Amino acid sequence: MTNTASVILAVENVSMRFGGLVALDRVSLTVHEGEIFGIIGPNGAGKTTLFNVINGVYAPHEGRILFRGEDITGMPPFQASRRGIARTHQVVRPLGELTTKENAMVGACFGRENLSLEKSSIVADEILEFVGLAARQDMLAGKLNIAQKKRLEMARALAARPLLLLLDEVLAGLNPQEVAEMLTVIRKIRDQGVTIIMIEHLMHAVMNLSDRVFVLDYGAKIAEGAPQAVSSDPRVIEAYLGDPKMAQRLLEGSA
Amino acid sequence: MKNLLNPYLWIILLVVGGISVVPILTGDASMREDLFLILMLVVLASSVNIITGYTGYVSFGNIVFFGLGGYFAFYLMQNFETNFVLAALVGGVGASIVAVLIGIPVLRLRGAYFALATIGINEAMRTFVANFDPFGGSVGMFFNYSVYNAYGGAKNALWFAYDGIVVVALATIAASFLIKKSKFGLGLLAIREDQDAAKVLGIDPARAKVIAYTFSAFFPALAGALFFFKNGIIEPDVAFDLLRSIEALVMVMLGGYGTVVGPIVGATVYERITALLITAPSITVLGVSLGFSQLHLAIAGFLLLLIVLFVTAGFVGWLRQRFPRTRRYLE
Amino acid sequence: MNLAVLVSSSIDGLMLGFIYGLAAMGLTLIFGVMRVINLAHGAVITLGMFALYLFSVQLGLNPYLALVLTLFLGLAFGVVMYFISVHRVINAPELTTLLATFSVDLIIVGVGTAIFTTSPFSVNVDLGTYGSGEITVLGTKIVAVLAAILITVALYYFLYRTRIGKSIRAVANNRSAAELMGINTTAMLALSFGLGTMLAMISGGLIATLFTFTILTGDDYQTKSFVIVVIGGLGNPTGALVGGILLGLLEGIATLFMQPSWVPVIEYVAFVLILLLRPNGLFGARA
Ligand SMILES: Nc1ncnc2c1ncn2[C@@H]1O[C@H](COP(=O)(O)OP(=O)(O)OP(=O)(O)O)[C@@H](O)[C@H]1O
Ligand SMILES: [Mg+2]
Numbered sequence: 001m002t003n004t005a006s007v008i009l010a011v012e013n014v015s016m017r018f019g020g021l022v023a024l025d026r027v028s029l030t031v032h033e034g035e036i037f038g039i040i041g042p043n044g045a046g047k048t049t050l051f052n053v054i055n056g057v058y059a060p061h062e063g064r065i066l067f068r069g070e071d072i073t074g075m076p077p078f079q080a081s082r083r084g085i086a087r088t089h090q091v092v093r094p095l096g097e098l099t100t101k102e103n104a105m106v107g108a109c110f111g112r113e114n115l116s117l118e119k120s121s122i123v124a125d126e127i128l129e130f131v132g133l134a135a136r137q138d139m140l141a142g143k144l145n146i147a148q149k150k151r152l153e154m155a156r157a158l159a160a161r162p163l164l165l166l167l168d169e170v171l172a173g174l175n176p177q178e179v180a181e182m183l184t185v186i187r188k189i190r191d192q193g194v195t196i197i198m199i200e201h202l203m204h205a206v207m208n209l210s211d212r213v214f215v216l217d218y219g220a221k222i223a224e225g226a227p228q229a230v231s232s233d234p235r236v237i238e239a240y241l242g243d244p245k246m247a248q249r250l251l252e253g254s255a
Numbered sequence: 256m257k258n259l260l261n262p263y264l265w266i267i268l269l270v271v272g273g274i275s276v277v278p279i280l281t282g283d284a285s286m287r288e289d290l291f292l293i294l295m296l297v298v299l300a301s302s303v304n305i306i307t308g309y310t311g312y313v314s315f316g317n318i319v320f321f322g323l324g325g326y327f328a329f330y331l332m333q334n335f336e337t338n339f340v341l342a343a344l345v346g347g348v349g350a351s352i353v354a355v356l357i358g359i360p361v362l363r364l365r366g367a368y369f370a371l372a373t374i375g376i377n378e379a380m381r382t383f384v385a386n387f388d389p390f391g392g393s394v395g396m397f398f399n400y401s402v403y404n405a406y407g408g409a410k411n412a413l414w415f416a417y418d419g420i421v422v423v424a425l426a427t428i429a430a431s432f433l434i435k436k437s438k439f440g441l442g443l444l445a446i447r448e449d450q451d452a453a454k455v456l457g458i459d460p461a462r463a464k465v466i467a468y469t470f471s472a473f474f475p476a477l478a479g480a481l482f483f484f485k486n487g488i489i490e491p492d493v494a495f496d497l498l499r500s501i502e503a504l505v506m507v508m509l510g511g512y513g514t515v516v517g518p519i520v521g522a523t524v525y526e527r528i529t530a531l532l533i534t535a536p537s538i539t540v541l542g543v544s545l546g547f548s549q550l551h552l553a554i555a556g557f558l559l560l561l562i563v564l565f566v567t568a569g570f571v572g573w574l575r576q577r578f579p580r581t582r583r584y585l586e
Numbered sequence: 587m588n589l590a591v592l593v594s595s596s597i598d599g600l601m602l603g604f605i606y607g608l609a610a611m612g613l614t615l616i617f618g619v620m621r622v623i624n625l626a627h628g629a630v631i632t633l634g635m636f637a638l639y640l641f642s643v644q645l646g647l648n649p650y651l652a653l654v655l656t657l658f659l660g661l662a663f664g665v666v667m668y669f670i671s672v673h674r675v676i677n678a679p680e681l682t683t684l685l686a687t688f689s690v691d692l693i694i695v696g697v698g699t700a701i702f703t704t705s706p707f708s709v710n711v712d713l714g715t716y717g718s719g720e721i722t723v724l725g726t727k728i729v730a731v732l733a734a735i736l737i738t739v740a741l742y743y744f745l746y747r748t749r750i751g752k753s754i755r756a757v758a759n760n761r762s763a764a765e766l767m768g769i770n771t772t773a774m775l776a777l778s779f780g781l782g783t784m785l786a787m788i789s790g791g792l793i794a795t796l797f798t799f800t801i802l803t804g805d806d807y808q809t810k811s812f813v814i815v816v817i818g819g820l821g822n823p824t825g826a827l828v829g830g831i832l833l834g835l836l837e838g839i840a841t842l843f844m845q846p847s848w849v850p851v852i853e854y855v856a857f858v859l860i861l862l863l864r865p866n867g868l869f870g871a872r873a
Contacts, residue, residue, distance in 0.1 A: 307681065311679070313680055313681045313684065315684070360862050361858075361862065363862075364861060364862070364865065366621075366680050367617070367621065367623050367680050367684075367820070368820070368861055368865055370623070370680060370681075370684060371623065371812060371816065371857075371861060372858055372861045372862070374812065375812070375813075375816075375854050375857040375858040375861065376854075376858055378809060378850070378854045378857075379851060379854035379855050379857075379858060382847070382850040382851045382854060383851045385847060386845070386847050386848055386851060393847065501625075501685075501688055504681065504685065505685065505688075508681070508685055512681070550696055550697070550700045551696065552692045552693075552695055552696030552699065553692060553693045553694075553695075553696025553697045553700065554696070555692055555696070556688075556689040556690065556691070556692025556693035556696055557689070557692075557693055559685060559688070559689035559692065560670075560671055560686060560689035560690065560693070563675060563682055563685050563686045563689060564671070564674050564675060564686065567675070567678065567682060
């Protein structure tokens with residue numbers, strides 16, 4: 001690795017088991033400040049579990065998580081949030097009976113900057129504008145459509161003013177138009193200096209956006225590196241062989 | 256505290272306070288008794304609304320704090336001639352401490368499990384106190400009339416107790432409003448909607464829930480102290496009456512779950528309806544004479560069923576949904 | 587301690603335990619299938635008592651024939667109650683279903699009080715006593731226990747051996763998956779509610795053959811059912827039966843060692859502790 005930027009997140013030898021199932025098998029990775037770090041892998045590979053371990057939803061059975069040099073292994077998620085790790089959920093979790101704006105305010109209030117209600121209201125306005133939900137600010141979050149709910153996930157996470165943003169398949173289920181809009185949003189976030197780890201199945205998106213890509217299969221790392229190199233790695237192609245369409249897209253994505 | 260200047264808070268307080276002073280000005284004792292009960296129910300309903308309506312934890316046995324506050328204060332007044340205000344505060348703080356101790360383990364339970372546990376706690380307390388001799392066991396405790404001397408005799412003590420419940424009710428309403436409009440309150444609402452998501456967003460649910468539960472305990476304890484001071488007698492079945500506990504939830508539902516005004520409206524309407532039913536004349540159906548006083552439970556149940564099935568959001572919640580503009584004002 | 591007293595108290599407790607267990611199975615079956623805690627459970631038990639009273643004392647039927655009628659009445663009542671008070675709110679938050687079933691409780695108790703007041707009623711059934719010396723058992727108790735066992739066996743046969751029973755279990759496991767498999771989930775939910783109610787009512791009927799009762803008696807059994815259901819694990823019928831027997835035994839024996847008024851304290855404290863420490867019941871998987 002020639003990147004000299006400082007390491008923001010280091011995952012060291014992390015394992016996570018559910019009963020007999022090994023969801024993560026001694027996974028290690030480092031993410032540098034300001035980069036977009038893509039994570040890909042077949043369904044059930046352990047990608048979401050990796051996020052859950054990073055932000056403290058689960059405590060790993062072994063290994064350590066270092067965030068900006070501090071050991072945050074096993075810290076509850078709200079501690080991770082206060083330290084500047086925000087995330088979106090693959091399966092959206094709107095606070096249904098609160099308005100869109102209130103949802104964003106929750107993110108701002110309890111995030112890294114621990115803002116007052118007044119200040120978080122300002123931040124929420126800004127962020128909703130940014131993700132394109134300003135017109136929906138008084139709508140109950142439960143009533144938004146799926147694309148809007150995905151944006152809301154994003155808005156809440158951003159409102160926390162995170163240093164590290166974990167995006168779990170924010171493009172899934174969006175139409176091409178919505179995907180394009182979301183990609184613009186993600187680029188803008190990166191331009192603001194936020195480090196991003198994104199899990200994505202949409203190959204062309206990951207391959208185009210990511211500075212580096214990390215491939216998980218059956219809970220273990222099988223490849224890591226520049227998008228070009230990863231997508232031509234025979235082990236990666238093999239991992240996706242069960243899913244020929246995926247393998248095809250993988251190749252196209254890097255083209 | 257910018258919210259202290261919120262005009263909407265003052266409108267609610269003025270309305271409730273304005274109605275409450277009428278018997279004080281007119282000296283109408285029967286109106287005083289009605290309003291005492293209504294205000295007490297407002298306290299119970301608004302308090303349980305904090306843990307249940309705001310936070311989403313159905314505290315079925317919340318009456319346990321009413322009973323505890325009543326017993327603590329009664330015990331102090333009876334045995335040490337403690338001044339009422341001090342005794343009530345000790346009752347309130349004592350019940351709050353119990354709430355913290357109970358809350359830490361019990362608030363880890365979710366959904367129906369929590370609801371059941373609160374029933375268990377109330378029943379455990381009720382049956383325990385019935386065996387606890389310092390509190391008079393199953394018979395309970397009675398005041399010596401001399402206790403009332405410090406308040407100008409039994410008759411004046413009733414007015415004193417009324418003043419007390421007015422203050423406690425206004426304080427409960429204010430607290431309930433300020434919590435709802437605060438950052439802490441927003442955290443509670445987030446926990447109600449999705450606790451795990453709230454946790455990821457930076458909220459410490461365990462801490463927030465215990466604090467909310469403590470608020471839900473403190474005010475009912477004060478109300479309990481007042482109620483039993485006024486009655487001059489306290490016994491386990493009255494102090495830890497599960498039915499009253501559930502009725503408080505019914506009032507919350509009736510007026511509007513999670514709103515500030517809902518429990519106030521709900522408590523008032525519920526009390527008026529039951530009072531009406533109890534005093535209504537009896538009717539004869541198929542040769543059986545049915546008193547409304549007996550049927551009042553059934554009618555209350557029928558109304559509750561209608562509300563639960565068709566107006567899930569309660570009266571205030573319905574207004575908010577029907578007229579979204581009112582959302583701004585109707586908290 | 588007199589051994590005979592101990593034995594006879596244990597037998598008594600054990601026998602009562604079967605009936606407790608039967609009632610609790612009704613509560614836990616409903617919870618297990620649809621995650622609803624039926625707060626009208628106690629009222630339904632009372633309904634069973636008064637149904638037996640009406641059929642046998644007022645209409646002069648044989649009490650055990652009346653019991654069979656009570657059983658069918660319970661099933662029908664439960665199905666009706668499901669459609670009126672539960673179906674519309676089956677997916678709503680707990681508070682809603684708790685209050686919906688509680689409202690039915692208020693209606694039953696309210697109407698019941700208006701008609702029967704709160705004075706005691708009884709159904710006199712005399713089947714003699716059996717045993718010798720200090721250890722004797724009432725015939726009615728033996729019959730009640732046998733009935734409880736018979737109903738439990740029938741219930742298990744139904745749930746595990748019949749198609750409808752299997753459908754009910756599928757709905758309990760995963761309602762949407764069951765729906766996809768073509769099971770009529772609404773019918774299964776209504777039927778389960780009917781079965782749960784039937785169990786509660788029949789246990790009420792059995793209790794009525796043993797003790798006097800008032801319109802409020804069901805409440806005591808409701809709280810006992812809660813305790814039992816938690817001991818056995820919410821949603822676990824076998825656990826409920828075992829829990830019922832345990833509670834019956836405890837009550838039978840405990841009164842020999844302590845004042846009866848302390849027994850409920852122990853029950854409730856145990857109830858809360860089990861919920862906290864073993865939410866899946868004493869016999870369930872660890873939390
Ligand atoms: N809470 C849990 N309990 C039990 N098993 C779990 C749990 N969470 C995840 N798993 C299992 O761990 C494995 C990895 O799941 P994970 O959700 O991390 O996969 P993923 O890579 O995100 O998949 P997808 O692309 O479908 O989102 C799967 O086999 C899943 O079933
Ligand atoms: Mg995933």
